[in-house]
Amino acid sequence: MSQVRALIVDDSSVMRKIVERSLRQAGLDLSSVIEAGNGADALGLLDTHPVDLILSDINMPVMDGLEFVRQIQTVEKLRGIPVVMITTEGSESNVVQALSLGAKGYIRKPFTPDQVKEHVLPVLGL
Amino acid sequence: MTTFSECSLPSAIFDRLTWTPLLELSAREVFDIMLGTNLRILGSPADAKDGEFTALVGLAGSLCGVLSIRCTNQAARIMAGKMLDMPPEEVDSDSWDALGEIANMIAGNFKGKLSGVGNHCMLSVPTIIVGTDYQSRSITGGNLIEVIFDFEQKPLWVTLELHE
Numbered sequence: 001m002s003q004v005r006a007l008i009v010d011d012s013s014v015m016r017k018i019v020e021r022s023l024r025q026a027g028l029d030l031s032s033v034i035e036a037g038n039g040a041d042a043l044g045l046l047d048t049h050p051v052d053l054i055l056s057d058i059n060m061p062v063m064d065g066l067e068f069v070r071q072i073q074t075v076e077k078l079r080g081i082p083v084v085m086i087t088t089e090g091s092e093s094n095v096v097q098a099l100s101l102g103a104k105g106y107i108r109k110p111f112t113p114d115q116v117k118e119h120v121l122p123v124l125g126l
Numbered sequence: 127m128t129t130f131s132e133c134s135l136p137s138a139i140f141d142r143l144t145w146t147p148l149l150e151l152s153a154r155e156v157f158d159i160m161l162g163t164n165l166r167i168l169g170s171p172a173d174a175k176d177g178e179f180t181a182l183v184g185l186a187g188s189l190c191g192v193l194s195i196r197c198t199n200q201a202a203r204i205m206a207g208k209m210l211d212m213p214p215e216e217v218d219s220d221s222w223d224a225l226g227e228i229a230n231m232i233a234g235n236f237k238g239k240l241s242g243v244g245n246h247c248m249l250s251v252p253t254i255i256v257g258t259d260y261q262s263r264s265i266t267g268g269n270l271i272e273v274i275f276d277f278e279q280k281p282l283w284v285t286l287e288l289h290e
Contacts, residue, residue, distance in 0.1 A: 011251060012223050012224075012226065012227040012230075013220065013223050014206060014209055014210060014220050014223045014224045014227055015227050017210055018160070018209060018210070021211070059230070059248075059249055059250075059251060060251070061251055087234075088230050088231050088233065088234025088235070088249060089234065089248075089249065091237075091238065091245040091247075092245055093245040094245075108234075108238070109160075109230075109231045109234060109235075110155060110156045110159040110160045110231050110235065111159070112159055
């Protein structure tokens with residue numbers, strides 16, 4: 001399995017660590033992991049840090065995950081990066097909205113490492 | 127866009143008999159999946175002073191109110207330690223963060239179990255209160271569900287207060 005550069009966006013530092021651990025448990029070989037506490041900070045990081053995968057919460061201060069996904073789709077060099085939402089906002093309308101905005105997957109909190117594997121590997125073509 | 131001050135959407139009908147077990151189940155699932163811990167209902171009333179950490183999550187839309195969880199500093203450290211797979215004594219401010227995230231997940235899990243409600247209910251980002259010397263005044267009209275669990279032999283309050 002090739003190395004993956006991941007961006008994890010969540011306003012909870014604990015959850016960012018759990019997501020990273022779950023990615024490793026899923027078998028991903030992470031060459032780098034960068035973190036942001038909201039969508040705006042994440043967009044700033046993406047200017048200078050290319051990544052292969054983004055996992056993002058929805059409910060965050062400053063810029064929420066849905067706006068973050070929307071913004072990504074407006075930037076040509078970012079548009080192709082797969083985004084998987086990981087959030088407590090797991091209602092059907094949020095899922096539909098996130099996918100329509102360009103997200104490639106959706107994981108509801110609480111989640112198991114197996115669920116992360118099930119939803120993340122396919123968007124990477126693994 | 128709906129704001130948290132608006133509660134104009136069709137409201138869910140408060141149903142303590144049905145919702146209490148759903149709140150219990152929501153909390154149990156979060157602790158089981160994210161902490162690997164089985165919560166038990168506490169058999170006897172707990173002293174409210176045994177809870178200096180409180181996490182609050184606001185709900186707006188078809189459910190309007192607040193979900194809170196309260197526990198001791200030590201219990202919050204154990205929770206964070208279990209989530210991060212590290213000894214509780216090595217946990218620092220992550221215990222606040224972990225408690226807020228647990229409250230967030232319980233609230234999200236609960237609303238997801240109410241058929242037709244989840245699509246019209248938003249959650250706030252969590253707020254953490256540290257200390258016991260405070261009073262809260264609810265404007266929710268008295269619709270309250272409180273479940274007290276035994277977490278690692280320490281009380282854990284999970285409370286849902288809703289507008290009528």
